[in-house]
Amino acid sequence: MRAEARPQAPFGRRPCEVADSRASGGYHIFTLIDSEGPAPAPGQFYMLAAAPEWGGEGGRPYLPRAISYARVAENLTGGLRLDFLIDEVGPGTSRLARMEPGDSCHLTGPFGSRFSLPRELNPEAAGAILVGGGIGIAPMAVLRRELVDRGIPSRSLLGFRDQAHSGGVDELFGCDSTRLAFEDGSSGHKGYVTDLLLQLLEGDDASSAAVYSCGPPAMLEAVRQICLQREIPVELALESPMACGYGACFGCAVPKADGGYLRLCIDGPVVRGEEIATAMAGEPSVG
Amino acid sequence: MRAEARPQAPFGRRPCEVADSRASGGYHIFTLIDSEGPAPAPGQFYMLAAAPEWGGEGGRPYLPRAISYARVAENLTGGLRLDFLIDEVGPGTSRLARMEPGDSCHLTGPFGSRFSLPRELNPEAAGAILVGGGIGIAPMAVLRRELVDRGIPSRSLLGFRDQAHSGGVDELFGCDSTRLAFEDGSSGHKGYVTDLLLQLLEGDDASSAAVYSCGPPAMLEAVRQICLQREIPVELALESPMACGYGACFGCAVPKADGGYLRLCIDGPVVRGEEIATAMAGEPSVG
Amino acid sequence: MDLSTEICGIELTGPVLNGSGTFDVLAARRVFGDALVEEFPFDCYVSKTITMNPRPGNPPYRLWETPSGMINSIGLPGPGLEGFLERDLAGLAELGVPLIVSVMADCAEDFEVLVRRVAARDEVAGIELNVSCPNVHSGLIVGEQPSETEALMKALRPITGKPLIVKLTPNVANPEEVALGAEAGGADAVSMINTVKAAAIDPGDNRTWLGVGAGGLSGPAVRPIALAQVRVVAAAVEIPVVGMGGISDAESALEFILAGARVVAVGTENFRDPRAGSAVTSGLPAALARRGFGSLAEAQSARLD
Amino acid sequence: MDLSTEICGIELTGPVLNGSGTFDVLAARRVFGDALVEEFPFDCYVSKTITMNPRPGNPPYRLWETPSGMINSIGLPGPGLEGFLERDLAGLAELGVPLIVSVMADCAEDFEVLVRRVAARDEVAGIELNVSCPNVHSGLIVGEQPSETEALMKALRPITGKPLIVKLTPNVANPEEVALGAEAGGADAVSMINTVKAAAIDPGDNRTWLGVGAGGLSGPAVRPIALAQVRVVAAAVEIPVVGMGGISDAESALEFILAGARVVAVGTENFRDPRAGSAVTSGLPAALARRGFGSLAEAQSARLD
Ligand SMILES: Cc1cc2nc3c(=O)[nH]c(=O)nc-3n(C[C@H](O)[C@H](O)[C@H](O)COP(=O)(O)OP(=O)(O)OC[C@H]3O[C@@H](n4cnc5c(N)ncnc54)[C@H](O)[C@@H]3O)c2cc1C
Ligand SMILES: Cc1cc2nc3c(=O)[nH]c(=O)nc-3n(C[C@H](O)[C@H](O)[C@H](O)COP(=O)(O)OP(=O)(O)OC[C@H]3O[C@@H](n4cnc5c(N)ncnc54)[C@H](O)[C@@H]3O)c2cc1C
Ligand SMILES: Cc1cc2nc3c(=O)[nH]c(=O)nc-3n(C[C@H](O)[C@H](O)[C@H](O)COP(=O)(O)O)c2cc1C
Ligand SMILES: Cc1cc2nc3c(=O)[nH]c(=O)nc-3n(C[C@H](O)[C@H](O)[C@H](O)COP(=O)(O)O)c2cc1C
Ligand code: FES
Ligand code: FES
DSSP: OOOOOOOOOOSSOEEEEEEEEEEETTEEEEEEEESSSOOOOTTOEEEEEEETTOSOTTSOOOSOEEEEEEEEEEOTTSSEEEEEEEOOOSHHHHHHHTOOTTOEEEEEEEESOOOOOHHHHOTTOOSEEEEEEGGGHHHHHHHHHHHHHTTOOEEEEEEESSGGGOTTHHHHSOSTTEEEEETTOSSSEESOHHHHHHHHHHHSOGGGOOEEEESOHHHHHHHHHHHHHHTOOEEEEOOOOOSSSSSSSOOOEEEBTTSSEEEHHHHOSEEEGGGBSOSOTTSOOOO | OOOOOOOOOOSSOEEEEEEEEEEETTEEEEEEEESSSOOOOTTOEEEEEEETTOSOTTSOOOSOEEEEEEEEEEOTTSSEEEEEEEOOOSHHHHHHHTOOTTOEEEEEEEESOOOOOHHHHOTTOOSEEEEEEGGGHHHHHHHHHHHHHTTOOEEEEEEESSGGGOTTHHHHSOSTTEEEEETTOSSSEESOHHHHHHHHHHHSOGGGOOEEEESOHHHHHHHHHHHHHTTOOEEEEOOOOOSSSSSSSOOOEEEBTTSSEEEHHHHOSEEEGGGBSOSOTTSOOOO | OOOOEEETTEEESSSEEEOTTSOOHHHHHHHHTTHHHHTOOOSBEEOOOBOSSOBOOOOSOOEEEETTEEEEOOOOOBOHHHHIIIIIHHHHTTSSSOEEEEEOOSSHHHHHHHHHHHHTSTTOOEEEEEOOOSSSOOSSOGGGOHHHHHHHHHHHGGGOSSOEEEEOOSOSSOHHHHHHHHHHTTOSEEEEOOOEEEOOBOSSSSSBSSTTSOEEEESGGGHHHHHHHHHHHHHHOSSOEEEOSSOOSHHHHHHHHHHTOSEEEEOTHHHHOTTHHHHHHHHHHHHHHHTTOSSHHHHHHOOOO | OOOOEEETTEEESSSEEEOTTSOOHHHHHHHHTTHHHHTOOOSBEEOOOBOSSOBOOOOSOOEEEETTEEEEOOOOOBOHHHHIIIIIHHHHTTSSSOEEEEEOOSSHHHHHHHHHHHHTSTTOOEEEEEOOOSSSOOSSOGGGOHHHHHHHHHHHGGGOSSOEEEEOOSOSSOHHHHHHHHHHTTOSEEEEOOOEEEOOBOSSSSSBSSTTSOEEEESGGGHHHHHHHHHHHHHHOSSOEEEOSSOOSHHHHHHHHHHTOSEEEEOTHHHHOTTHHHHHHHHHHHHHHHTTOSSHHHHHHOOOO
16 A cells, blocks of 8 residues: 655646634634645645735735645535644734635645655554644644544644644544643643653554654654664654745755755655754754 | 914824725725824825735835825714725725725824915905815815815815716715816816816906815816916915825925925925925926 | 943933934924924934035935835935034934934045034034935945045044944945944944835836936845844944844844844834834833843844854 | 747747746646646746756755845755756756756856856757855855956857856946946846845844855845846946846836846746746736837837936
8 A cells, every 4th residue: 555646736826715714722723725726645735825915014924834734625515625724923824824714815735745654664564653743733633534544543642832832633633542742731741742652662562663743843853863763764744944835946955864955845844754864954053 | 264283193103993994986985083183184194004914915015105084073982083085096005995994004193284274375365266186185175174164165176087086076075066077078077177277267356266276296287387377376285205294204305496395294285386396296297 | 121222432221223314303393292302212313414515305206115115215305514503403402312413425525524513513422424325426435445435434533532433335245344444444333224226117107216216225125135234244343333224123123133233223114103213112122031131231242153 | 919029149939037046947847747838937947057066055044034025045056067967957958948057156167167068058048157146155256346257258258159148146336337347248148136145033043044144135125126226237238138136027027127128037926926927928918008018129128217
């Protein structure tokens, strides 16, 4: 069983109607109706810009924003319903979160690489371990759904700073096989989600594991190190500043393990742990 | 009887709620509730910017826009109701016209000079002749109201290109003493509003006239020449690109008759016909 | 949080000046009344640039709005030196903050007269030398050449002990070389950036919009250019930098301080909000705290990697 | 309306090029498939700048959004001359439009090799000489000095009869002097503007955002700067100008032509819409008509007062 090749994006940006928009546990979820595009694959993302009023008080946002889809469904009257989970960290994400039903949103995509299936990562794999942090739970949610559809068992470990940064969990994840960690101890495990990963890997046979992760850079790097040390195959969905999303600008550079850079928008956002030099490129050096 | 000194603007810009907004004959009328400012005087204007989404798709509008008030009334729950008449000619006026009730609009002002009373212009004046063109009917409407309130007779001559550029007439002017001219002949006199002015001045005793005008530069210059040739006192409300509205930027220069420039935002927008070198400064030279 | 600071010996209640030519206080006082003085938005007032003789300024149009900015070609209208000293100076001395007078001339001799006459007045705390205006064609644009700038400073330095601040033009390949010239000639500070050469086409007619064809760009659009220039200049010279160019709020003001400016100036944003200077000041404590600074001084001495 | 035109002998179906480095067609074809070629958005394709040896490009971050623009510090990543000729050139020749290859080197000798090897290939219609990249520190920034630019052109001119286009830097006091140097040295055209030196502060940490500290500003924010420079350069030289800098639609493209450009290039706007080039082209007839032009040629020969 192999994951299909990445779907090809329609050429050009297209206006999509906002069908729904609502707050969710400190984050924001909105739904776009895409009547032209192909179904995206887990791990892929879109470039989004509110239309026509992109361009705010201070001259930003100006470029579109890279956003992973968090759920896809068929729309009753045709096309796709795409859900996006947004953390408002600046002018672009704020503007997207302020869109209202009936508004229009420019969309390009789907772009980027998809997650492999567990057996593609590790022939021994019995199932998948999904490690999501903060807004990074969105790609984990779509991967989990695909695995459910394909009958592949998975366990989800989700970590959050606090309740104010934990939107979308109830909607996007079934409660069964999901474990939560909160840094402030307000619920679930008190501490990092990587604590849960370490527990699981100790209990499990590490040789049958396949790990997937998306979240803040420091968390991704910790997951990467944990897996590399144990020789567990791991795929990470990274972030990086992006201007275009389709390989045009060379802006989304991530350092490769063997020197040079990959373009995250076309060579990623899903990368193998051993492919990259660090999941924290560009971040201020810690300590 | 003398017009009062110009009211003093509160220092700083203030948010005002949009109470109403509607199309009117090719133009657009909206109402702001100003709970802080003093009552403006005929001829004055405000600097307006939609809040917070000023700053459009192309990085414009960025500066506030100078807009004359077209009507003022007391608001039932306190403060003033200010009506503005808008001609959508570019990003700023379009954005203002798209504001909706409940939205907020930054306002600074009232700014600029006021119209004199007819007797201040001409001790012989029996009444006033108001000549408005296009969007320039707004200041004429407030002047007419003030004259009505003071029991001073006035006649209004209003000119328009066509029906699509003739908003606000019914609302802002009583039909009685108003005559209309349409360049396309779709109603009223077919031709220029200055034809009506010439007719009136031929019939009248020109020595008892006091003329007021606001409209497009070419019209204002024609009115100015007609009056100067006949030594009829005339006040014109001019326009000029403005960045600040309060004398800070020196951008709104209009050439004075005796050389040099006046700053239209503080030395105008109402100027005497003989004060300026032309009402068409900055316009491409015609012919 | 204590925001008091100083620039080349001038004590300031805070780090927010106005950009020369972007806030005519005499006009603003007519419009806003005494509230303007009681709630004066700047910690130091910089006058519009004064010239030897009265100037009418440029023919209209003088303004055009651009994406996140504006172009102006005002052309330094003003009453000239005598008119300024006799009529305007008294009003500028009533603001309760130190006064810096900006001057410009097209030859060293006139600059000397301007500096001598202005510096002689007790009301004046410092003098800014505008060697960079892109609108007045002096033949020789002093501020484009390091050696010319140094020579001019050497001529002016002996005239007064009051601070001399050189306003740099951004329209050069290497502003740090001009700043080094100013420093070598004895300047007490540099201020930057002035406007960036720019033009606009009339949206309705096939001609340039501005009466004189071109002008200077300001506002948030130029902020990234200003930050880059402040950074290289502050790294090159010992004298303090007055940073400006598109500052619109406390966060963008603090960016200039992190880039190496000691104090900042607000220009075009004044046109959008006459109290923009106060808004910058009132937002600074929170902006400083968010970045982990306990005081303005900490930010002023922070060095970026 | 007929939009066909030519630039230094290269026949074009219309006046819309891409800015070098802003549209990697090989990547875009992987993403969008054959639709990219069938509906190719430009009338002429300009390659990303090629260097002698492979280059990894600059460390992250390489991008920051600014008011109405962006800063990049990409640092010319690429496969080097051999890699380009062997691997990439074939794909660029399949686009059905003339191909201009952009090259850059840090010494005249390397420039000579690049021009000789690239010009020898039939697929190549013309060569753009990038003497202006603000990200690569060559010690000598040729494009800042008129005499250096002229000398480089004199060295390269004998190598090929194919058009040589010099890409000017905007980071100089007087771009027309550099353009005159290029013309005197035998350039067939100049293209302008490249990006304007700029910097940004990390919104979260007290450091510069870009990995290499500074980069180049592009997008609508710089359009007024580009229009001013195109205007003075087009008035100074006889050779045609390729105008760019913040073009986002047909109206802004036409502004460049009115300012004196013969053809235009779309850069940053491609990132907002991969079909931006087509949008500019399809809007041109209406934009030309609105300004009273019956053809593109009329606008190209119009002179602004
Ligand atoms: C492939 C991909 C998928 C993504 N999916 C989602 C998603 O599903 N939901 C979501 O909310 N966000 C997602 N992001 C992140 C989102 O694109 C950025 O948060 C957004 O661009 C920030 O824009 P802004 O204007 O709100 O904030 P800005 O003002 O641009 O930035 C605010 C802060 O975020 C940081 N930042 C900005 N851009 C990026 C970036 N691209 N990567 C990392 N840090 C950045 C900066 O450090 C800055 O402090 C994704 C990014 C990528 C590359
Ligand atoms: C004192 C004063 C009072 C005004 N009152 C009103 C009013 O009541 N209602 C109304 O609709 N408009 C009024 N205006 C005009 C209004 O300010 C301009 O139309 C507006 O600034 C244009 O902005 P924009 O972004 O919509 O168009 P822009 O893209 O800025 O300009 C569009 C076109 O309008 C022209 N233009 C732009 N600004 C000006 C200007 N300030 N003066 C003259 N021509 C200009 C240009 O030629 C351009 O072709 C007034 C102007 C002044 C100075
Ligand atoms: C309308 C206007 C007039 C200006 N006049 C002057 C001046 O007289 N002298 C001067 O040194 N700078 C002048 N400047 C430049 C500003 O002081 C400042 O350097 C520049 O605008 C950048 O800052 P900003 O982006 O905050 O406006 C002027 C700027 C504007 C916009
Ligand atoms: C991400 C990016 C990469 C660029 N790379 C190159 C390059 O390799 N060679 C070059 O000559 N110009 C390069 N440029 C400059 C553009 O070709 C163009 O001159 C500039 O961006 C101005 O146009 P714009 O505002 O339309 O983008 C680059 C610009 C950007 C934004
Ligand atoms: S975002 Fe432009 S190349 Fe990746
Ligand atoms: S609009 Fe600024 S001085 Fe008049």
